[in-house]
Amino acid sequence: MSGQRIGLRQSQRLQLNTALQTSIRLLRMDAGGLTRFLEEQAETNPYLRVEAPPVVPGQWLPRWSQAFSAGSAPEAAATGPSLMSHVLTEIDALTRSSRERQIALVLAEALEPSGWLGVPLEVLARRAGCATGDAAAVLKRLQRMEPAGLFAEDLSDCLRIQAEEAGVMDPVMEVCLDNLPLLAEGAIGRLARLAACEEADVLRRIRVIRSFDPKPGAQFDPGTVDAREPDLVVTRSAGGWDVQLNRSALPAVAVVRPGSRPAQPEERARLAAALELTRMLERRNATLLRIAREVLSRQSAALEAGLGALGPLRQTEIAEALGLNDSTVSRAVAGVAVATPLGTWRMVDLFATQLGDSSGPAIRSALTRLIAAENPRRPLSDRALAEALGLVGHPVARRTVTKYREMLRIPTAGQRRR
Template structure:
């Protein structure tokens, strides 16, 4: 039998990703840092695209609370802060456990851990910690220095903001006399009085600004990164501040360079104009989505992540008339600076564990606090934790508790057991 060639007509559909669409998606998904890098690359190739300088203040938004908490460490009343979460405590406890401290040093270490705040700083003066441990101040300081050198990230167990930054500068091998002198004058830096800083340190104002640029690369609250929703140290894309009329959500204009067209016309002008429109559209969409998310989570802005309510991307997309994929892309790597810390936008989405129940994020926060408050010598089992949550109106299975405990980096009960504190 002879084979015959045959011509057939077939209709198919295929989605082709054009260059313009690919660029639009890339810009929509980019965080401030990634977008800045992309724009710098485009400006280097296209002389018609002009990038203006970023104009941040002397301190990034994430520094404001740290500055208010007491610059020199010492005097003044400290605002009340919530108890340190066990994820941070578990981390430092494990790290200190590898030091093989003697009984006396272990008591001092336990007192230092107890004094640790969510920021990663010590919340009590060293003499008070020494008295609690029944040790001398020099012995307590010796253990503290050893812990500071061993526990990561650098800056934990600092006695003040300046101490926290000094520890990080020393680890980065950039701590010199000039930087140390600027760190000793953080109150003047925060006030923007760089001329006085220059006079008192013997540096030029340009040198002072360079030192400040180095300082801004450090983390003022290294303990905050252990919170469930915490974003890493970086420029936040959005800022949430409470004003007279309520919560105000705004773009962090210092996170991106300004864009404009070159004064002289030339090749690439249309492409530059299109790119500027894409960035402006991205910023407008981010602000719209960010406001919708944060207005739905206003309770969390007031009280912390334990007050997160159930919320899905589909609900936000429907409310704004956008596609769910747009919401997913815009929140992919963006962060918001709040009075409670810098949070990932994506982390604020959480479904309820049971119909009409709290969000999974709120349940994890409550689980964290239950473990934080448990007796050191009698930690709660997963069954006991499930029973406690159920008694509070959040019915949850033991296996769910075990899953969330693992997500939070919390050890099983037998590994959380510690000797009760010895008081003198």
């Protein structure tokens, strides 16, 4: 009869505490998700105050839907053809020569999901190899495109195009559109004095402005493009490229400190939780900035020439360079968007899977350019596109071309043929 034995066995188990779970959760949130989470925390913690994101001049304008809200969300995209597919079709009808078409294609590549141009016209003119006046003339033709407001240079320009299309542009409307910050502040009296009119006249123009769409490009199927406000902003500085948090997308968080030490244990716990949450938020922002700056410093060629110039890059390389865990980098870049002079990009696209010596975004960029430049009467098949991509340094299979073409919501060659 075998006897029972009592033995000791040592084992290790990692159990995530609540603070660590919250820290990980914050790291993987984009700006919108972070705002909602913080608002929920503030509702249950009297020591935590969350204020609406501030408007930061010159960083990411506009947040005008809050100021002019008409009860609907113009950012909500409908299903249908992609913005690029629509624009390429319209360019054929609006341009009169091959040179105009070439300039138009350069302008089209700079469109953001909102339908605005994401790059100054002077820069686009240099890319197209033409005078700024010639680019402006082509741009004027493209701005006739439906829906009105596409190819606007900024918010004021977008609303102005729609006002002219609707036949409601007059001196009072001109003053309102030239002074959108005053309109956002609700400074009706100041606007009335500038326009030399009654306040009621300004209010009537505001009602008309509310009927306009500030993001006409969002009417189209966004495909793989993220049309929301970006989490990071990249600008050129004297020392190179500068990466900053988009403060207009982040709420202001503060701890409301009591006049005296809270007496009840529950109150002390809530104050401690509020303080810890602000520290977690600071660590989250600092980690995101470190990763973004390292990534974009290695992909600076793309900031100059577009996604087609992306080089090979893996998340493990960034993790090793910064002394972080691979999962930390993966969580931080998931869902994050960055506004660059060439448009708004998803951070994950900068780590695209490599195909030969090319990245996914580089191939999609080259594919878009090939289709945009093709003869509309003899469009290229997917097989022909694969061969053409191979000639420009992107060797891919036909099925890969088909996958990316469908991802970009570009019709088949038969559907593109006119």
